[in-house]
Amino acid sequence: MNQPDTPCQETLHTTASCTDGVALAPEVGRLCRLLRQASMFQSLGCDEIARFARGVREIKSPKGEILFHRGDPCNGFHLILSGQIKLAFTSSEGNEKVVDILRAGQSFGEAVMFMDKPYVVMAQTLADSTLLHIGKQVFFEEMNGDPLFCRKIIAGLAQRLHRLMGDVESYSLRSGRERIIGYLLREEETIGEAASVGRVSIRLPTSKGTIASRLNLTQEHFSRILNELTNAGLIEVEGRTIHIPDISRLRGSLD
Amino acid sequence: MNQPDTPCQETLHTTASCTDGVALAPEVGRLCRLLRQASMFQSLGCDEIARFARGVREIKSPKGEILFHRGDPCNGFHLILSGQIKLAFTSSEGNEKVVDILRAGQSFGEAVMFMDKPYVVMAQTLADSTLLHIGKQVFFEEMNGDPLFCRKIIAGLAQRLHRLMGDVESYSLRSGRERIIGYLLREEETIGEAASVGRVSIRLPTSKGTIASRLNLTQEHFSRILNELTNAGLIEVEGRTIHIPDISRLRGSLD
């Protein structure tokens, strides 16, 4: 189903040491720029970030590649520079449940790293992607002296918990239709411009099947509900693009 | 449905200052003993814990009382000293979904506290309970100078995330029957002695309806499945006590 499992990895450290001591500076500058994408690194100075260099490696991964499976040991976490990643459970019967779909700027795997347990989900690229892998060793060392850095990490974990709680809530007390509408509205909020009124369009970030699974629905059921919403005049489907003629009406259809 | 919402609270600080400077010492000793129940405080010395005193208040709450509703502002977190608490979502139609059932030694509300957002769940006592409320102010101050303390908090959050992921997994790819069996096995593990073989008995921590909701089932469905399992000879139900004649057979029935 997927390409063979051979990520083309190369550590930033290696790249730097190939050139020489002097050439380290621009490398650090790049690392600095890249890591700053994650909120937890934003408060750090370039000199502090430089200390991460030896623990960071860059990963370029084509679409469909599996970054890790459930059960694999975890020795760091990932930060997405570009592309798209899905996290998913896979049951013994082969069923798959997508837990999250992540984009550039987001990170994953921290929680597991802090627990010294193997991964509970698998991660797979949904598009050609480049990511950074930050090794747990360096990371832990850097945490020890820096409570502010710790605070950032805590903030990140708390936010993730919050999101997951939202998922649990919608899985357990919202219908499929409600979950889809909620998804569209949220997607519009994050992608679209502020305070959109009236007509807006959303491009789905990946295949409908994957999004369906993310919402705990089968592809078929997802398709049917999209059809219902179309018939109700709430949306117009055009391939991967969803037009919403009147977003406030869609919002209103939730209650 | 419930008693009026008037928790009988009293700050440990107030209690201490009623007596006098000298009487503060034993109070701190008690606080020390109580807080140490939570893993995040275990690494702290009594002198450090003493600094929390002004931010901690003790809450005695009768069964059925609501500690907070969704939407209430959060200015600290709770540690259960005795009793039992449920966390639950409530939908606009009045449906309730129990997210977790917590016992003495466990804490809740940290994640929300770190995010400066209102509660997303409500908390209600399932039995007469006593808890400590630790104010966010003191807590944050104490974190600033103590990376090890931060590490403990991170560990706690990571663990909670892990648990929640387990819930999401079971909600989305296990059947009701599987979830119940899984629950019984986990309950046996935490309550029962190590490596039990053969016949064991479990006393359910609270009403079947509440546990059903925790497992994303209705009370009726829960009852039916318990019946099925009984007919299959896998369990024997005796009120709130579940006897398991052969626990390895129950385990085996999962695949």
Place this chain on the structure above:
DNA sequence: CGAAGCAATTAACCACGATCAAGTTAATTC
């Protein structure tokens, strides 16, 4: 002691959403 209230069980019925099976686009590859 009986009334009231709550927890639990049981049964009949129903619906949401899954499964299975074709069929249709749409995107790749040769």
Place this chain on the structure above:
DNA sequence: GAATTAACTTGATCGTGGTTAATTGCTTCG
């Protein structure tokens, strides 16, 4: 541009689990 595969849609059918409602203990309380 035909061939192949993946993504999506549509329809028929089925089943898990929800809904409703009646019944039976089991407390609690007057």
